Amino acid sequence: MRKTLIATALLAGTAHAAEPIQVIEPAVIDNPEMVELGKKLFFEPRLSKSGFLSCNSCHNLSLGGVDILPTSIGHNWQEGPINAPTVLNAKYMLAQFWDGRAATLQEQAAGPIANPKEMALEHEIALDVLRSIPGYQVEFAEVFGDKGITLDTVTEAIATFEETLVTPNSRFDQYLNGDKHALTDNEKTGYQLFKDKGCAACHNGPAVGGTMYQKMGLMQPFVTDNPAQGRIEVTGKEQDRMVFKVPTLRNIELTYPYFHDGSTYDLKEAVIIMQRVQLGQELSDTEAEQITDFLKTLTGEQPQITLPILPPSAPGTPKPRPFTSGN
Amino acid sequence: MRKTLIATALLAGTAHAAEPIQVIEPAVIDNPEMVELGKKLFFEPRLSKSGFLSCNSCHNLSLGGVDILPTSIGHNWQEGPINAPTVLNAKYMLAQFWDGRAATLQEQAAGPIANPKEMALEHEIALDVLRSIPGYQVEFAEVFGDKGITLDTVTEAIATFEETLVTPNSRFDQYLNGDKHALTDNEKTGYQLFKDKGCAACHNGPAVGGTMYQKMGLMQPFVTDNPAQGRIEVTGKEQDRMVFKVPTLRNIELTYPYFHDGSTYDLKEAVIIMQRVQLGQELSDTEAEQITDFLKTLTGEQPQITLPILPPSAPGTPKPRPFTSGN
Numbered sequence: 221m222r223k224t225l226i227a228t229a230l231l232a233g234t235a236h237a238a239e240p241i242q243v244i245e246p247a248v249i250d251n252p253e254m255v256e257l258g259k260k261l262f263f264e265p266r267l268s269k270s271g272f273l274s275c276n277s278c279h280n281l282s283l284g285g286v287d288i289l290p291t292s293i294g295h296n297w298q299e300g301p302i303n304a305p306t307v308l309n310a311k312y313m314l315a316q317f318w319d320g321r322a323a324t325l326q327e328q329a330a331g332p333i334a335n336p337k338e339m340a341l342e343h344e345i346a347l348d349v350l351r352s353i354p355g356y357q358v359e360f361a362e363v364f365g366d367k368g369i370t371l372d373t374v375t376e377a378i379a380t381f382e383e384t385l386v387t388p389n390s391r392f393d394q395y396l397n398g399d400k401h402a403l404t405d406n407e408k409t410g411y412q413l414f415k416d417k418g419c420a421a422c423h424n425g426p427a428v429g430g431t432m433y434q435k436m437g438l439m440q441p442f443v444t445d446n447p448a449q450g451r452i453e454v455t456g457k458e459q460d461r462m463v464f465k466v467p468t469l470r471n472i473e474l475t476y477p478y479f480h481d482g483s484t485y486d487l488k489e490a491v492i493i494m495q496r497v498q499l500g501q502e503l504s505d506t507e508a509e510q511i512t513d514f515l516k517t518l519t520g521e522q523p524q525i526t527l528p529i530l531p532p533s534a535p536g537t538p539k540p541r542p543f544t545s546g547n
Numbered sequence: 548m549r550k551t552l553i554a555t556a557l558l559a560g561t562a563h564a565a566e567p568i569q570v571i572e573p574a575v576i577d578n579p580e581m582v583e584l585g586k587k588l589f590f591e592p593r594l595s596k597s598g599f600l601s602c603n604s605c606h607n608l609s610l611g612g613v614d615i616l617p618t619s620i621g622h623n624w625q626e627g628p629i630n631a632p633t634v635l636n637a638k639y640m641l642a643q644f645w646d647g648r649a650a651t652l653q654e655q656a657a658g659p660i661a662n663p664k665e666m667a668l669e670h671e672i673a674l675d676v677l678r679s680i681p682g683y684q685v686e687f688a689e690v691f692g693d694k695g696i697t698l699d700t701v702t703e704a705i706a707t708f709e710e711t712l713v714t715p716n717s718r719f720d721q722y723l724n725g726d727k728h729a730l731t732d733n734e735k736t737g738y739q740l741f742k743d744k745g746c747a748a749c750h751n752g753p754a755v756g757g758t759m760y761q762k763m764g765l766m767q768p769f770v771t772d773n774p775a776q777g778r779i780e781v782t783g784k785e786q787d788r789m790v791f792k793v794p795t796l797r798n799i800e801l802t803y804p805y806f807h808d809g810s811t812y813d814l815k816e817a818v819i820i821m822q823r824v825q826l827g828q829e830l831s832d833t834e835a836e837q838i839t840d841f842l843k844t845l846t847g848e849q850p851q852i853t854l855p856i857l858p859p860s861a862p863g864t865p866k867p868r869p870f871t872s873g874n
Contacts, residue, residue, distance in 0.1 A: 263609050265607070265610075265614075265615075266615075270616075270620065271614070271615060271616055272604075272614065272616065272620050277599075280592070281854055282590050282854055282855055282856060282857045283592075283857055284859075287592075287598075287599065288592075288593075288598060288860065288867075289597075289598055289599065289867060289869055293597065293599050293869055296624050297623050297624035297869075297870075299869075299870050473859055474859050476859070476860065485860065485862060485864075485866065486862045522856045524853060524854075525853065525854040526851060526852065526853055526854070527608055527609055527851075527852040527853070527854055528609055529609060529849045530609045530610055532611075532800055532801050532803070533615065533803065533812065535812060535813045535815075537812075539812065540615075540616060542616055542620055542624075542626075543624075543626050
């Protein structure tokens with residue numbers, strides 16, 4: 221899969237050799253049954269201790285794949301530690317989570333289910349729940365044969381669904397594909413500024429981000445109350461303090477509030493702050509406006525999702541525990 | 548609208564004069580723009596103080612229009628007072644809420660938004676949020692002309708969407724429509740028992756419920772920890788203590804746990820309890836099984852919902868307050 225992506229990016233690179241951004245290709249679905257199963261699991265609140273939270277709770281596909289909150293709400297209304305990244309175009313990221321601690325979408329998918337501050341359900345209980353549900357028994361058998369319902373098959377299905385969550389055909393992609401009228405002059409100026417001012421040094425590739433890690437506050441400290449320290453928590457290296465994955469700017473119009481701490485809802489303000497703390501430059505109001513206008517052309521076609529109908533529990537299905545404390 | 552429903556029910560009654568249950572008709576959508584707007588609002592978490600809860604949180608259209616929890620989770624993880632009734636086929640109910648305190652779907656829709664234990668957002672702020680969002684400004688203008696974004700137009704759109712949430716073509720409806728092979732012999736026996744044992748005295752009409760109020764614990768007290776007292780809270784009359792709207796049995800296979808207190812997840816157990824406390828009779832295990840088998844034939848085609856893409860907030864949109872206490 222990764223090879224295919226790189227090949228696609230290289231091909232796109234051939235067509236637009238000078239451009240730091242490549243087009244988002246429409247999803248190619250070669251395993252629709254697994255995608256459909258993964259979609260069910262993505263919307264499945266019984267994968268949480270409360271029976272109330274699903275992947276879609278914080279990666280809401282009605283809202284650009286995020287919850288449009290500074291930090292998320294987890295089990296028992298706990299405040300999450302960091303802004304929820306979008307699931308849209310996440311397959312283009314070099315790794316998952318802000319600190320890249322999961323190498324793949326599949327590895328990522330296991331995290332929030334068991335995280336006591338998120339869905340808070342031990343994996344073994346989550347699997348017991350799914351295994352108890354006749355509809356899932358049938359569907360996993362159809363998709364995975366005798367592999368059964370395991371953490372591997374569950375997360376493979378979720379990741380396979382998530383790989384379809386791409387947003388092609390934005391106005392900017394139309395422009396990249398040769399339609400020079402797809403952008404206004406103002407938006408083209410914004411794009412030129414985006415390149416000239418250095419934004420594209422980090423925000424590049426098909427997802428306009430997700431290709432590298434970078435220090436937050438490279439030229440000036442980024443002032444925040446958020447305690448996250450970035451990749452140092454993964455690598456243990458001091459040089460990785462406050463180093464985060466560069467987020468995608470695809471659909472950035474939809475994925476407010478911005479930054480890992482969700483500290484601003486205003487895209488133009490976010491652009492000004494980034495230029496200041498990452499590049500040590502002040503943008504004029506007009507420049508910030510033009511870059512913002514360009515960024516809004518990165519909003520692509522949102523995945524059209526038919527809401528899954530989830531199979532009913534059986535009498536023996538482990539019960540949700542929304543209000544129990546402790547275990 | 549109510550007249551049309553009654554006429555439909557009467558027509559259905561002509562065709563199946565002896566049957567206490569009438570078929571669910573497919574939704575007739577004569578105002579698709581309003582339905583589409585109402586769908587957005589139904590999935591709109593910005594109608595909650597937290598920005599996290601929507602109508603669909605507790606009336607989840609992936610889960611038979613309920614949250615499959617004993618009682619719901621509201622703002623700040625508050626425990627709700629009563630089991631969330633399904634929104635599916637709710638248009639057939641003589642009134643809304645367990646105690647019938649809202650006469651119409653439109654009146655109901657306003658309740659949970661402002662209920663401090665549910666979505667907890669004052670109506671005026673909810674309207675300010677919607678009015679600040681350019682996408683909603685356009686869409687309300689298209690649907691409602693110069694009526695604007697008001698509690699009336701918001702709830703009219705939500706109710707109009709909810710009126711489309713019907714579940715036609717269950718196997719039982721196929722049977723009612725003349726396909727005598729749509730039910731197994733066992734299920735037919737279960738239906739006969741349902742009528743003979745007196746269940747249909749209260750559970751009748753197209754929704755197999757929702758046509759009347761009835762005392763919970765008519766023949767024997769219904770033992771519960773749930774403090775709800777039913778219609779007495781609406782009428783103030785002692786005779787209405789523990790009197791609730793008879794719930795629909797359509798899609799009952801999906802809408803566990805059962806009763807206004809959500810005290811059992813097991814449909815067969817629920818059938819046995821109801822026969823005991825409402826009709827003063829003990830069912831044999833086989834009878835309970837057969838009635839349960841019949842009830843499962845009431846699962847209809849679930850509404851096929853394309854997840855709405857919600858319009859982005861503007862910088863001036865009032866912010867969600869997920870973790871603030873007090874106001």
